[in-house]
Amino acid sequence: AQSVSQHNHHVILSEAASLELGCNYSYGGTVNLFWYVQYPGQHLQLLLKYFSGDPLVKGIKGFEAEFIKSKFSFNLRKPSVQWSDTAEYFCAVNARGGYQKVTFGTGTKLQVIP
Amino acid sequence: NAGVTQTPKFQVLKTGQSMTLQCAQDMNHNSMYWYRQDPGMGLRLIYYSASEGTTDKGEVPNGYNVSRLNKREFSLRLESAAPSQTSVYFCASSDSWRGLAGTYNEQFFGPGTRLTVL
Numbered sequence A: 001a002q003s004v005s006q007h008n009h010h011v012i013l014s015e016a017a018s019l020e021l022g023c024n025y026s027y028g029g030t031v032n033l034f035w036y037v038q039y040p041g042q043h044l045q046l047l048l049k050y051f052s053g054d055p056l057v058k059g060i061k062g063f064e065a066e067f068i069k070s071k072f073s074f075n076l077r078k079p080s081v082q083w084s085d086t087a088e089y090f091c092a093v094n095a096r097g098g099y100q101k102v103t104f105g106t107g108t109k110l111q112v113i114p
Numbered sequence B: 001n002a003g004v005t006q007t008p009k010f011q012v013l014k015t016g017q018s019m020t021l022q023c024a025q026d027m028n029h030n031s032m033y034w035y036r037q038d039p040g041m042g043l044r045l046i047y048y049s050a051s052e053g054t055t056d057k058g059e060v061p062n063g064y065n066v067s068r069l070n071k072r073e074f075s076l077r078l079e080s081a082a083p084s085q086t087s088v089y090f091c092a093s094s095d096s097w098r099g100l101a102g103t104y105n106e107q108f109f110g111p112g113t114r115l116t117v118l
Helices: none
Strands: A003-005 A010-014 A019-021 A024-026 A031-038 A045-050 A056-058 A064-068 A073-078 A087-095 A108-113 B004-007 B010-013 B019-025 B031-038 B042-049 B064-068 B074-078 B087-099 B102-109 B113-117
Touching (some): A003 A087, A010 A019, A019 A108, A024 A073, A031 A064, A031 A073, A045 A056, A045 A073, A045 B102, A073 A087, B004 B087, B010 B019, B019 B031, B031 B074, B042 B064, B042 B074, B074 B087
Parallel strands (some): B010 B113
Antiparallel strands (some): A003 A024, A019 A073, A031 A045, A031 A087, A056 A064, A087 A108, B004 B019, B031 B042, B064 B074, B087 B102, B087 B113
């Protein structure tokens, strides 16, 4: 069975600081990878996804993530955060092929201080 | 397109009461899901429906039932609510397509239902 680990539960940054949120997954086969964002009081929205090809994926709002297959990792990065990035971020994985069940990490709460 | 819609947005129940959460999607997706979100636990899958006419249990199905009414609608029922079911419930839908390297999908989420059981 697949699983996802997000080791940072709560991150506090000042505006303009750089961000990196860790995500590791465990699954023996090929996977699709996702980062979702949940702004306060809202539903989950897709930030970016990796299906195949270039392991460096660019998403909305200046976010990017790099898939490192050898490390089973899909870390989320942003060079300079803004107060509006305050949200909870979820990494998710689904095994490619067959049924489309998606497994989510426990989330990382990001607080950006102006 | 409205995407994924859920009703109600908020609900307060007493222990033992029943209710049904409604979910509909207008993206013609085959698969639909119900998750619950609890602090520090991320999203946990309650039930899913891979296609119209099928439903299966997820990680935390106890105390819930589902109905895939048609391709658009997927409801979640609490027969006898318990305080442990206080949570935020999200419905999602997805479709899959087959590419050169395998099967791909992306889930789209509804706005959520905040349920409190007293």
